[in-house]
Amino acid sequence: MQSPASAIKPGMTPLAVDWIGETDGFIRLIDQTLLPTELVYLDCHNVETVWEAIKMLRVRGAPAIGISAAMGVTLAAVKSRASTPEGVLADARKASDYLRTSRPTAVNLFWALDRINKLAETLNDQSIEEIRRELLREARLIQDEDREMCRTMGKAGAELIPYSAGVLTHCNAGALATADYGTALSVIFHAHAAGKGITAYVDETRPLLQGSRLTAWELLQRGVPTTLLCDNMAGSLMRSGKVQAVVVGADRIASNGDTANKIGTYGVAVLAHAHGIPFYVAAPSSTFDFSIESGDQIPIEIRDSREITHGMGKQTAPDNVSVYNPAFDVTPANYISAFITEAGVIHPPFETNLSQRLGIKQNG
Secondary structure (H helix, E strand, C coil): CEEEHHHCCCCCCCCCEEEECCCCCEEEEECHHHCCCEEEEEEECCHHHHHHHHHCCCCCCHHHHHHHHHHHHHHHHHHCCCCCHHHHHHHHHHHHHHHCCCCCCCHHHHHHHHHHHHHHCCCCCCCHHHHHHHHHHHHHHHHHHHHHHHHHHHHHHHCCCCCCCEEEECCCCCHHHCCCCCCHHHHHHHHHHCCCCCEEEEECCCCCCHHHHHHHHHHHHCCCCEEEECHHHHHHHHHCCCCCEEEECCCEEECCCCEEEECCHHHHHHHHHHCCCCEEEECCHHHEECCCCCHHHCCCCECCCHHHHCHHHCCCCCCCCCCCCECEEEECHHHCCEEEECCEEECCCHHHHHHHHHHHHHHC
């Protein structure tokens, strides 16, 4: 399915990932590598297509990856040719193990797979059709819960944004990265809807330009005044006095508050700290990993060097040059002013406040 991206009605963003049909259905994803000029849907009828979509960033953003993975396990059960419930559950477990190898940093991927695996372990005495129905119900529940958390986070975070503020964001943490509305962008959408007269400043987010391709597109769809800038212009913009808050998303957050997000986030946090600008991280409880103590334990994905040397298909570097291309970096907790979650705004000290507000929910 393909249409011009400009054909989307203002005031909405289509779902990044969804399940079409019932227990005979399939997964439909937006191929985000083609935005902002083309809106193309990718229909996934097997787990291999889901794995490739996650690996190649056709679907991206920690919550959306988690939803896609949960639906991927469901898809394996739906498409299984096994004639017994045990065989269908074995195919689902195999799919879960396979999807775990797609991307290492976003904890939502593993959280969602663990959750749906835990349910699958209780279905041994169910029929094949009931197994499929229960897995689909759980995958949709993960999607619905994320949608509600995004709205709740946005309302809480909007209270932190001053009137007439400039709000800088990095990468894409909007509807395209979640079930709906986004995390960081939900804050901006709600502040805009509240009539606060804000301006969104969007880093390009090199090397794959998620800011310019995706975030700017989403903001304009919803009528938010938006200004795009190269990543290396953020410091100058802050020094000019045009930025009053920074809001970003996250892919994994350690128990002490250290936060992994798209590469370049750490630099933005340091700049915000130097200019006395509050730096907020918006993320659902599923993005917090209380099994690790600090950001030093977060695995960082290293991606293909050609994303830098041949960005957008054009060679921009000499042959045989060495390339450093981590997909994420870690922002130390001391640079973060507060976390915006579905449980409300959480301020320092994070080592105690995060576990008190989210730990039981995350580990329960």
